[in-house]
Amino acid sequence: MPDIAYDASHLLGAVVLLMSFALLYQRRLFSLLNVFTLQALALSAAAAWQGYAHGEPHLYVTALLTLTLKAIVMPLALHRIIVKLNIQRAIEPALSIGLTMVAGVSLVTLSILLVLPVTAEATALTRENLALSLSVVLLGLLMMISRRNAVSQVVGFMSIENGLILAAVGVAGMPLVVEMSVAFSVMVAFIVFGIFLFHIRERFDTLDMQEIESFRGEHR
Amino acid sequence: MALVVTAIALLLLLAAAGLATARSSRAHAEALVYGGTGVVCGLAALWAVAHLAGGGGTETLVLPVGLPWLSAHLRVDSLSAFFLLVINFGGATASLFGWGYGNAHRDPGAGPVLPLFPLFLAGMNLVLIADDAFVFLVSWEFMSLASWLLVLSTHREAETPRAARVYLVMASFGTACLLLAFGLLAGAHGDYSFTAIRAHAPEAGAAAAGVLLVLVGAGSKAGVVPLHVWLPLAHPAAPSHVSALMSGVMTKVAIYAIIRVTFDLIGQPQWWWGGILLAFGALTAVMGVLYALMQDDMKRLLAYSTVENIGAIVIALGLALVFKASSVPVIAALAMSAALLHVVNHSLFKTLLFYGAGSVLAATHTRDLGRMGGLIHRMPATAFLMLIGAAAISALPPLNGFVGEWLLFQAILNAPALPQWALKIGIAVVGAALALATALAAACFVRLYGTAFLGRPRSAAAAQAHETNRAMTLGMAVPAALCVVIGVLPTPLIRLFEPATRLLVEAGPFDDRALQPWIRLAPTSAIGNSYNGLVMLVTIAILSVLLVLVIHRWASARVRRSEPWGCGFADPDPQAVSQYTASSFAQPIRRAFGSTVFAAKDHVDMPEPGDTRPARLTVTMIDPAWGWLFRPVGRAVDRAADVINRLQFLTIRRYLTLMFLALVVLLVMVAVTQR
Numbered sequence: 051m052p053d054i055a056y057d058a059s060h061l062l063g064a065v066v067l068l069m070s071f072a073l074l075y076q077r078r079l080f081s082l083l084n085v086f087t088l089q090a091l092a093l094s095a096a097a098a099w100q101g102y103a104h105g106e107p108h109l110y111v112t113a114l115l116t117l118t119l120k121a122i123v124m125p126l127a128l129h130r131i132i133v134k135l136n137i138q139r140a141i142e143p144a145l146s147i148g149l150t151m152v153a154g155v156s157l158v159t160l161s162i163l164l165v166l167p168v169t170a171e172a173t174a175l176t177r178e179n180l181a182l183s184l185s186v187v188l189l190g191l192l193m194m195i196s197r198r199n200a201v202s203q204v205v206g207f208m209s210i211e212n213g214l215i216l217a218a219v220g221v222a223g224m225p226l227v228v229e230m231s232v233a234f235s236v237m238v239a240f241i242v243f244g245i246f247l248f249h250i251r252e253r254f255d256t257l258d259m260q261e262i263e264s265f266r267g268e269h270r
Numbered sequence: 271m272a273l274v275v276t277a278i279a280l281l282l283l284l285a286a287a288g289l290a291t292a293r294s295s296r297a298h299a300e301a302l303v304y305g306g307t308g309v310v311c312g313l314a315a316l317w318a319v320a321h322l323a324g325g326g327g328t329e330t331l332v333l334p335v336g337l338p339w340l341s342a343h344l345r346v347d348s349l350s351a352f353f354l355l356v357i358n359f360g361g362a363t364a365s366l367f368g369w370g371y372g373n374a375h376r377d378p379g380a381g382p383v384l385p386l387f388p389l390f391l392a393g394m395n396l397v398l399i400a401d402d403a404f405v406f407l408v409s410w411e412f413m414s415l416a417s418w419l420l421v422l423s424t425h426r427e428a429e430t431p432r433a434a435r436v437y438l439v440m441a442s443f444g445t446a447c448l449l450l451a452f453g454l455l456a457g458a459h460g461d462y463s464f465t466a467i468r469a470h471a472p473e474a475g476a477a478a479a480g481v482l483l484v485l486v487g488a489g490s491k492a493g494v495v496p497l498h499v500w501l502p503l504a505h506p507a508a509p510s511h512v513s514a515l516m517s518g519v520m521t522k523v524a525i526y527a528i529i530r531v532t533f534d535l536i537g538q539p540q541w542w543w544g545g546i547l548l549a550f551g552a553l554t555a556v557m558g559v560l561y562a563l564m565q566d567d568m569k570r571l572l573a574y575s576t577v578e579n580i581g582a583i584v585i586a587l588g589l590a591l592v593f594k595a596s597s598v599p600v601i602a603a604l605a606m607s608a609a610l611l612h613v614v615n616h617s618l619f620k621t622l623l624f625y626g627a628g629s630v631l632a633a634t635h636t637r638d639l640g641r642m643g644g645l646i647h648r649m650p651a652t653a654f655l656m657l658i659g660a661a662a663i664s665a666l667p668p669l670n671g672f673v674g675e676w677l678l679f680q681a682i683l684n685a686p687a688l689p690q691w692a693l694k695i696g697i698a699v700v701g702a703a704l705a706l707a708t709a710l711a712a713a714c715f716v717r718l719y720g721t722a723f724l725g726r727p728r729s730a731a732a733a734q735a736h737e738t739n740r741a742m743t744l745g746m747a748v749p750a751a752l753c754v755v756i757g758v759l760p761t762p763l764i765r766l767f768e769p770a771t772r773l774l775v776e777a778g779p780f781d782d783r784a785l786q787p788w789i790r791l792a793p794t795s796a797i798g799n800s801y802n803g804l805v806m807l808v809t810i811a812i813l814s815v816l817l818v819l820v821i822h823r824w825a826s827a828r829v830r831r832s833e834p835w836g837c838g839f840a841d842p843d844p845q846a847v848s849q850y851t852a853s854s855f856a857q858p859i860r861r862a863f864g865s866t867v868f869a870a871k872d873h874v875d876m877p878e879p880g881d882t883r884p885a886r887l888t889v890t891m892i893d894p895a896w897g898w899l900f901r902p903v904g905r906a907v908d909r910a911a912d913v914i915n916r917l918q919f920l921t922i923r924r925y926l927t928l929m930f931l932a933l934v935v936l937l938v939m940v941a942v943t944q945r
Contacts, residue, residue, distance in 0.1 A: 144923065160934070164941040188934075195927045203923075 055103035056174065059220070062096035063182040066216055067158070070189040070209055074154055075147050079132050079139050079201055083125045086205050090120030093212050097219040109219055116215060124208065124240055128201060131247060137201065145196040153196075157188040179220025186213030200250065204243045211236045271329035271346050274354065274399055277314040281307065281392035288384035300372045303384045308365030311358040311391060318355035319766065326351055326769030336404060343463050345401035348769035349534065352610060353398050353526045356617045360519040361391045367625045367745025368511035374738050375510075375632035383423050383509055390416035390515065394523050403452035403462035407445065410527075414441040414491075417520060420512045421504045433503035440490050440500040447487030448527070454480040455535060464535060471537040481543050484531045485550075492524035493577045494584060495554040496895035501577060502561070506569030506637065510628025511745075513569055517576045518620035522613050525583055529609075532591060533774040541595040541690060547588030548693075552700040555581030555707035557894075560863050563714045563856050564870070564891060568627045568637045571718060572620065575663065578707055579616040582678065583609050585700055589681045590775055592693055599777035600794045601684045606771045607764055607779040607793070608677035614763065615670040615756065619662040622749040626656040629742050630722060633735035639852040641729040642722040648735040653723045655746040660719045662753040664712035668806040669757035673791065675708060677779075680797055713859065721852040728849065758803040761791045853889065864891055 069089035076082040094116040101109030132139070143150065161184035169177045190210035194203050214232055284306045291299035321327075326348025333342040346354070368387065393413030400406035418441065422434045454476045456462045472480060490497035505517045532539060558577030565571035586609035593602035629652045630645060631637055646653040662669035682704070685697035727733035737743075756763055765788075768778045779793045792800035857872075864870030870891035877883050920928075 157934070160937055160941060164937055167944055168940075191926070191930045191933070195923055195930055198923070 058099055059096060059103065060178055062092055062099055063179055063216060063220070065092040066096060066212065067182050067185055067189075070186050070213075071151070071154055073193055073205065073209060074150050074189065074196070077141055079137065079141060079199070080129070082141065082202060082205055083128055086208065087121050087125045089209060089212055090116055090125075093215060094121060096216065100219045112215065112219060119236075120208065120212065127240075127244065128204070131244060132201065135247070141202050142198045143196055144198050150192065150196045153192055154189050157192060158185040161185045161188060176221055180217060183213045183217035183220065186210075186216060200247055204240070204247070207239065207243070208236065271331050271344070273317050274314060274346060274395065275331065275333075275344065277310050277358075278392045278395050280310045281388040281395070284310070284388040285385045285392070288382075288388065291384075297373075299384055300369055303388060304365045304369035304372070307388045307391060308362050308369070311361035311365060314395070315355050315358035315362060318351045318358065321346065321351040322348060322355065322766050322769060326773070330401065340402075340404060342405045343401035343465075344399045344405065345464070346399055348767070348773050349526070349529065350398045352767045352770045353522060353613075354395065356522055356614055357391070357394050357398065357519050360515060360617050360621050363621060363625075363745050363748050364511045364515050366748070367514070367628065367742050368509075370739045370741030370745060371509065371511050371628050371632060374742060375628070383420060383512065386416055386420050386423065387512065390420060390512070394520060397523050398526060401464045403456065403464070403467075407449060407452065410448065411445050413520065413523065414445065417508070417512070417516055420516075421508045423509065424507055427507065429503070430507045433500070433507040437500045437504035440497065444487040444490040447483045447490070451480045451483035451487060451531070454483065455531070467535050468537070474540075477536050478540065478543070481532055481536060481539075482546075484528060485546065488524045488527035489550070489584075492521045492528070492580045492584070493554070493558075494550050494580060495557045495577065496899050498554070498558070498577045499893060499895050499900060502570050502573040505573040505576065506567060510569070510624055510631060513573075514621040514624030514628070517573055517624060518617045521576060521580055522617055525580070525587070525609075525613060528584075528587060529774065532587075533594070539591050539595045541592050541693065544588045544591030544595060545693065545696065547584050547591060548696065548700050551581045551584030551588055552703035553581070554578070554584060556703050556710075557867070559707045559710040559714055560859070560867060561893065563710060563717065563859050564864060564868065566639050566852050568630065568639055568642075568718065568722065569624065570637075571639075571714070572623050572627060575711065575714060576616070576620055578711055579612070579620065579663070581707065582675070582704060583612050583616070585704055586612060586678050586681070589678075589697070592688060592690075593681070594775045596688050596690070598687050599775050601681055601687060601797075602775040603771050603777040603779045604677060604684070604793055604797070605681035606775050607767075608674055608681055610767050610770060611670075611677060611760065611764060612674040615662070615674045615753070618749040618753050618756070619659045619671065622655065622659040622746055622753065623663065625742065625746045625749075626652055626659060629738040629746070630735075632738055632742070634729070634731040636729070636731060639718070639721045642732045643725045643728040643849065644723070645727075645732060645735055646723040648732075649737045651737060651743050652746065655743070655750045656723065657719060658750040658753055660715040662757065664715045665708050666712070667757070668754075668803045668810060670753045670760070671757075673757055673760040673801065673803065676801055677793070678704070680793065680799060684797060710859070717852055717855045721855065725849050728851075758807050759788065760801075760803060761788050764791065853887075860889070860891075867894060868892060869894075869897070
């Protein structure tokens with residue numbers, strides 16, 4: 051049995067990472083949201099599987115939270131925002147897709163090279179999980195800096211948080227309160243982002259950061 | 271030990287009292303603060319004398335203050351006790367003088383001096399008893415900031431803001447250097463108590479870097495050229511008794527820091543450290559006095575003269591260091607005694623001269639030598655005491671300045687005992703530079719004294735000057751008397767601080783401390799020379815009396831004839847503007863040295879014939895340290911700031927990119943280093 055537990059959680063973690071890559075090359079906002087939903091679903095499944103495999107019921111709560119917030123509420127809300135604000139649906143990458151993918155692969159390599167030697171004493175599952183979640187975090191950051199659209203920056207931020215949750219469920223004994231607080235802080239951040247998006251849009255008629263920056267009246 | 275800590279606590283209390291009473295009656299507040307500070311400092315100085323006379327043992331104290339896991343380590347040994355004596359004696363006379371000065375020279379624009387004065391003294395005392403790097407640096411910064419605030423207390427004068435700004439920058443720079451130095455000396459094991467630094471001598475590279483940083487950090491506080499630029503700006507800007515403390519006493523705290531690190535903490539020194547001290551000491555001495563000669567501002571002249579004296583002390587320290595490194599402890603003890611004696615001497619005559627400048631300032635409301643003159647008739651007591659100070663700082667026998675220079679030259683003349691050829695030749699050059707500096711110092715003080723006190727008054731204020739009050743005169747008389755006493759009988763003092771010499775270079779200046787006659791100074795038999803101040807005094811007294819008799823008998827009684835046109839000097843001229851001025855006196859030296867060293871330019875603006883405006887001579891010069899060091903550094907900082915300023919106007923995405931890149935670089939570093 052332990053083998054299956056390991057393989058399954060490894061698989062789910064890898065799916066989360068794969069979705070991070072998928073987020074990187076999306077050119078349309080709706081497909082971006084869809085991929086993000088898929089990532090949240092994979093994450094929620096990973097949490098639930100960990101809870102089942104290790105007999106830790108509080109992980110089910112985590113899974114449920116992730117499912118409701120990340121896979122249902124936030125994508126729907128963002129979807130609504132996009133429709134309501136009539137945002138241009140295409141994403142303008144600041145960095146070309148090919149380069150972004152190359153950078154992403156190097157980041158995954160870096161995190162594996164980094165995590166595996168450091169955690170030599172930990173169990174194989176923890177090590178793999180940490181490497182995967184660090185990769186997800188770094189890819190989320192990469193996404194935030196390689197896209198000009200404000201919505202895609204929000205999605206990048208959310209996927210960073212997914213990476214953190216992935217790390218939290220992988221490490222045995224992480225108390226529920228930590229996950230709860232992370233989840234709620236992301237919730238708050240999401241609300242703030244939402245409000246900001248409305249205001250930015252109202253004021254500047256665009257969510258393209260490049261346009262907005264010119265309003266600061268500063269030299270670039 | 272407990273007494274010193276109590277004294278510091280009392281000083282802090284007095285500072286609080288000064289703050290509390292600042293709004294109430296000024297006279298009472300001054301009596302309380304200056305009286306209290308004077309008594310506390312006097313008692314602390316007496317305690318230091320008793321401690322040194324009792325052999326100068328080591329006492330330690332650990333106070334549970336500061337960061338939770340670190341307590342404050344305090345320690346008094348013979349070296350600290352010696353410097354405690356110097357500082358607290360200076361503090362006591364400054365309190366006495368300051369009390370009178372506050373009455374005589376009411377400056378409506380002056381800020382609060384009362385609470386800061388005891389605070390400044392407390393800071394200096396704390397530096398001396400610190401026994402770990404934390405206490406040392408905190409109290410060092412405490413001292414710097416207190417003195418900075420004191421400089422700012424005259425903030426309404428035009429020059430003060432710039433002086434305070436330059437001082438703040440240099441003080442921060444010095445503290446930063448000291449911080450790095452202690453970090454290097456403590457090494458990786460991270461125990462910053464001086465005991466631990468002494469026990470684990472750092473490796474050669476770290477020790478050398480640490481010593482260099484201390485020389486830069488403490489040297490900037492002491493006023494070593496080229497880091498002296500703040501000193502002639504900040505010292506004169508403060509009220510006169512504070513100027514005296516900053517110039518005569520605070521620079522000694524910096525000397526203490528140099529001695530503590532290079533002679534005590536670091537173990538066996540390298541000879542080239544002494545070489546650096548010698549070279550910069552000689553540069554400091556010559557440049558300081560040359561610049562002092564060019565000044566028309568009395569207090570600024572004194573500040574530059576401090577730079578010169580610091581140069582002499584640094585030369586003595588360098589000599590002690592090279593002799594110690596070359597294992598010639600007897601001569602090292604001689605040089606160290608010269609350094610410590612000069613520390614005492616300079617603290618005495620420099621405070622005396624600054625008090626004198628303060629008296630003149632209170633009487634004439636000017637620091638400009640060109641507006642003084644003839645003050646000897648108006649202020650006879652001040653003039654007499656200033657004469658003692660000027661003679662002492664010019665190293666004239668039988669005053670204390672001469673004894674210090676004599677000891678120093680004994681050490682310099684023994685340079686052939688060193689094995690390094692570079693030093694044998696170099697020290698001879700340094701000796702020549704020191705002799706030049708001493709001669710120029712004499713010229714400088716002839717100029718100061720002659721212009722300010724002799725001749726005819728050059729302004730109405732100088733003509734109407736009147737003698738200052740008793741407290742100020744007494745404040746000057748005490749150091750003046752000591753200048754004479756130490757000059758005539760130096761041996762008891764040198765014997766008093768012999769334990770400090772023994773602590774630092776493992777030898778004393780005398781063959782046998784107990785057998786040393788107190789009446790003449792006969793240091794170690796290795797040099798075979800001795801100095802008898804009493805004989806000198808008697809000889810000079812007899813010769814002077816004879817000379818006075820001869821002049822009165824054969825010269826004064828004669829009918830004298832004078833020129834009908836004395837170079838335009840009209841006797842009843844109330845302003846006496848055609849007198850020889852301070853600038854005229856300095857002109858030959860300005861011509862000889864100034865045009866190259868200071869880029870001095872004389873510009874004569876001569877009106878056309880028939881034009882009635884006066885001719886005007888303008889002299890411009892610049893301190894080379896500004897042109898060669900500080901302006902280029904300032905420009906480089908400006909350029910760097912311009913470049914970095916662009917970072918302030920990046921887009922959010924670029925900021926995120928920078929953070930991201932920094933994170934990735936750090937992760938790569940971890941990944942690379944751990945394998």
